Amino acid sequence: MYTLTEKEQQLLDLIQRHFPCTSKPYQVLAEMLGASEQEVLTLLHSLKERGIIRQISAIFDAKALGFHSTLAAFQIENERLDAAAKMINSHPGVSHNYQRAHRFNLWFTLSIPRDLDLIEHLSQLAQKTSCAQFLNLPAIRMFKRQVYLNFSQQQNFPGIPSYPEPRLNDSPPLPEVLPADIQRCLMRELQNDLPLIPTPFYDIASRCDVKEETVLKLLTTLKTTQKIRRFAAILRHTSAGFTANAMVVWKIPDRAIQSFTDHAVKYDAISHCYERLTASAWSYNIYTMIHGRTHADIENIVADLAAYCDETPQYQALYTVKEYKKQRVDYFSEAFYEWDRQQNESV
Known part of the structure; x- marks a missing residue:
């Protein structure tokens, strides 16, 4: 168990509730905290190394995924x-x-x-x-x-009204249907721990060979269709x-x-x-x-x-x-069917 500074407590409260799914999320968090982007990244690295932050990622709804x-x-x-x-x-x-x-x-x-x-x-x-x-x-x-988990006494941070969680039908879905393999790639990446770099969603986009805008639009679509319950930090x-x-x-x-x-x-x-x-x-x-x-x-x-x-x-x-x-379930894995097949073969 570690002693947390006031800034760390505020950051932990923010990233559990109001993680901004924007091109530069850590810069937005820095503006909310009155800090620099590098200071936020340094704090997040430290909180992960100390085992306080488990990961930052999309939290999928199992039922909505079938x-x-x-x-x-x-x-x-x-x-x-x-x-x-x-x-x-x-x-x-x-x-x-x-x-x-x-x-x-x-x-x-x-x-x-x-x-x-x-x-x-x-x-x-x-x-x-x-x-x-x-x-x-x-x-x-x-x-x-x-x-x-509540850490700080501060409830309101600058910038939060600009980044509310979307509600059903708040925004239109992607203008075109993504190919199944691209959407699967992006969804698998979004359930993994978000990189601690200035433009993490651009990094995800590059790994799936799409534009960053496509990733952010897909995130909005997944939230409004409730396949993603929220995008946030999970703590230990x-x-x-x-x-x-x-x-x-x-x-x-x-x-x-x-x-x-x-x-x-x-x-x-x-x-x-x-x-x-x-x-x-x-x-x-x-x-x-x-x-x-x-x-x-x-x-x-x-x-x-x-x-x-x-x-x-x-x-x-x-x-x-x-x-x-x-540990998060990998909803896009074939391991479920492999486990099922092995049990049937052993009967």
Whole structure:
């Protein structure tokens, strides 16, 4: 964990919320901060070297790209947990994988193309890891999905009104349809870590043999069609000082779900809030992912949420014990089909 300067804190707040998708994004950030472009680039290099910034890139919406996803929980014997996690991590559709303090001790997300069988892939992973029991917990409704960690007290920066996130139908799509191979090239590049150079989108354009203007127009199109949820920096929570986090699961009556989730999403510390399918061995239906600097931060929010309910709710706070994987899914890879083919051949 590192001590952050005021300028670093302001920069981290900006690049999580207001990363400018323009020809010279770091120059725009510098103007917002009252700094030079070189100072911003130097700060970003330092924050990456210290492990605070994981990457800056497009955050794609799996469903909009034709994928289906789920949250899975496996019950694994403790002595085999590391080996099981390694096996699960080898699946190209696993983006997050954590050990949590519970009987179901391994929790991961899995996304695969819709023409592949999600349940079959989960069953294959359960068999390969000698999983005693597993839960398949797909989302029913999403109420919040915004991973913002607050660092500075400054809320307004010069220039932000000029670079709002586009809304659906705010701007026209590309004037012509891009060839499929060009669009695929650009989308793969946009999900990779943005280069720390003055004109990073020009660099992407050159690698796909198009003009920089084409990249920026495609970004706008992908945002307005909601294939990209946002373009932003993703941070490593623990390196940034948010060393405590818990997935808190709740059993909320149907009649109270809307009121409860409306209250929960107001917390900046709650990054995700979902309603998920229940199971015979698992009756919890609402999930809140809470981040804090200490366990007390988490417990205070949980206590407030519990007190908000008309009836005493059933809930469990599943604290993260170990992070096994946190990595973007490569939605444009053929690895999903290769994994599927290898499993079918081994049967």
